Amino acid sequence: MDRALEMIGYDDLCREQASRRGNGNGRRQLGIGFSSYIEACGLAPSAVVGSLGAQAGQWESADVRVHPTGSVTVYTGSSSHGQGHETTFSQIVADRLGVAPEAVEVIHGDTDLVQFGMGTYGSRSAAVGGSAIAGSVDKIIEKGKKIAAHLLEASAEDLEYEDGSFRVAGSPDRALGLGDVALQAYLAHNYPDDLEPGLSATTFYDPANFTYPFGTHVCVVEVDTETGSIELLRYAAVDDVGNVINPMIVDGQLHGGLAQGIGQALWENAVYDDSGQLVSGSLMDYALPKIHNLIPFELDRTTTPCPHNPLGVKGVGEAGAIASPPAVVNAVVDALAPFGVTHIDMPLTPEKVWRAVNAD
Amino acid sequence: MYPAQFDYRRAGSVAEALGLLQEHEDAKLMAGGHSLIPMMKLRLAQPPVVIDIGRLDELKGISEAGGGVRVGSLTTHADIAASDILAASCPVLAEAAGHIGDAQVRNRGTIGGNIAHADPGSDIPPVLVLLGASVHLQSPSGTRSVAAADFFQDLLMTDVGEDEILTHVDVPAQSAGTGSAYLKFEHPASGYAVVGAAASVTVHHGRCTAAALVVGGVGAVPTAVDVSSLIGSDLSDDAIADAASGLDTEDPIGDIFASGDYRVHVGKVYGKRALAAARDRA
Amino acid sequence: MTVSIQLEVNGKPVQAEVEPRRLLVHFLREDLGLTGANIGCETSLCGACTVLVDGSAIKSCTMLAAQADGTAVTTIEGLARNGELHPLQDGFWEKHGLQCGYCTPGMILSANYLLEQNPSPSDEEIREGLKGNICRCTGYHNIVEAVKYAAERMS
């Protein structure tokens, strides 16, 4: 919240607000709305959700295959429909395995190819799906160490894995690249006795706990008290979503979530008539956030790694959508405080706002 | 969504289009198709024959004519919004056209189609009524013109006869000392006007000599507000607010976004603001 | 009945017989296999189907294929030159201007039209110019950035 106040220039805004209020409650009132949230996501420890009535666990699966060439394919049960899993999951593998992100292919969403999985929802893909991938990569490194130890005539315990190479600790010249080890894993004629050939691993990761992203959002609006129209002036958000794998994707998720939440607060409205007929059934009547009604978003973050998953990530898919409706509604209600308004139901259509201003 | 089946005829001239209209009962003219095609996709319209007049160059373009401006019925909203001739002598029409829908809609939709369709949320009708424009129609038996104020008859109903084509609109040039403005309260979903207020005032030596206000979106047809109280006044904010508050519609239209009462209220507020903007431009 | 049409699509001549009620978007997608133009709403409001007809951005779900007779149509498939992405395509890539990508072809063609009209638009002009295109994923923030990036590269 401290950071958000600083970003938005809270003191100046308060002065501006006071001057508008002092001005005989003029027609353009300024409102500043806050929303501080903590979210439980990264769904979810299977036993816990089971005890809450879900009749299925919420683990996630990953099958990571290192091919004889050293390139990698990831099969994930967490499918992407625009959240950028291909990028983020490649980065997880690239970072952990020391390979180029381009060498990693991510396959999802094709039930012909991918093992059973749970999917993308509840801000869980990185925290649960990503952790499953990390688990598989760790298994691959462990197995690779055994193969490399055999080839380098060393003990597996003495091997370190760094930057894509297996090295004997203390003897830097005794090393083998991942590609060499992968090739030997598949040729498998000069190979440890007790080891299966091949270099791939499957993990079904069941999270130990939920994850808890948090943050503070501040929205500034101008309300035309004569018509009830609302104009967004500023929106600042400071979120803590744990470790950030790809800042651009994390920001993009926030942007999209903010639009979703702001839309819910201001425009989106499914309306049925008395006979149960949907009367907002097309975009002629159902208002989505449009580009000219939104503004640039001002984002910042703190980073508190999640303590209980291997990546330290918490999840960002829903943060924007969770925090923004209250921030927007609070801003509008704040703007209308001089009129004694304390509550308006979403969506805050101009007519509702106007009626609230003029209620006795 | 597909329109129901229909036969397609493309007219090469106004005369040919008029002939096709005579030949095919219930045929529909299509200009830009931006009201007709959506209606046909929803099967709210199922004409057996569509006569495409979209390529009749003779009905396109903006020119100066007899102290005013002639706008061909097939002129697109984009061309109207960008017209130098209109900017100079009738800026409020260009301003309103620039508010229509979005860039893609303005590239296809035409002024003739807009007023012939006569959606209560359209931006053009109140402006034409404000300006005292005349709408020109041609049929096999000749041509006639009708004042914009009489052209709009009811919800989606106009004075265009079954055998007629709307050829052009004549708009008087704005006189010296006149300012005008169009203010739109946009529907957040459809983009049409919930309320569109068109105003003009003429000022000589600090006194108002003429004033007009027409509000769209509130009633089935554009609603003219009697603002004659402004004539002779200094157009103070109070005088303007008082005049605009005369907006009155017997049966205001409403939808899930904005009720009739609310539209009337916004019509008064936007009417006031449009008059004030017109004053500031005079 | 069918109508004979001849047009140019992405620089190549095309000749076809179409039903009068065939919408341009269906003609492009189903008859020509150009599936870049998406169908998002069917009420002429989402802009996912935007293509250029004689250089102007239009919604191909609100135009008959028959009306496109004699025109030159550009779809997203026709924007890259010699395998090199158009600056707008590059901008959407560099600035993360797309997530699911459904709106992207239409966004890019609308932005292309906007930049033709106004090569260095302000943020506000970009938002006004793209108002006929809805995106459900990005919150538009990076779309504006992508268009600015392209505008700079094209100038």
Ligand SMILES: Cc1cc2nc3c(=O)[nH]c(=O)nc-3n(C[C@H](O)[C@H](O)[C@H](O)COP(=O)(O)OP(=O)(O)OC[C@H]3O[C@@H](n4cnc5c(N)ncnc54)[C@H](O)[C@@H]3O)c2cc1C
């Ligand atoms: C997404 C969308 C948003 C829109 N938003 C707005 C908006 O904000 N404001 C606004 O004002 N409009 C809006 N419109 C409507 C737009 O302005 C249309 O272009 C216009 O209403 C119809 O013009 P057209 O040339 O497309 O006519 P068409 O659809 O071709 O024809 C409409 C009707 O007029 C008749 N007609 C057409 N031309 C003639 C003629 N010359 N003589 C006689 N009859 C004729 C046709 O037979 C038909 O009945 C919107 C449309 C869409 C699709």
Ligand code: FES
């Ligand atoms: S499909 Fe054409 S505008 Fe939505």
Ligand code: FES
């Ligand atoms: S990227 Fe998904 S709709 Fe725009």
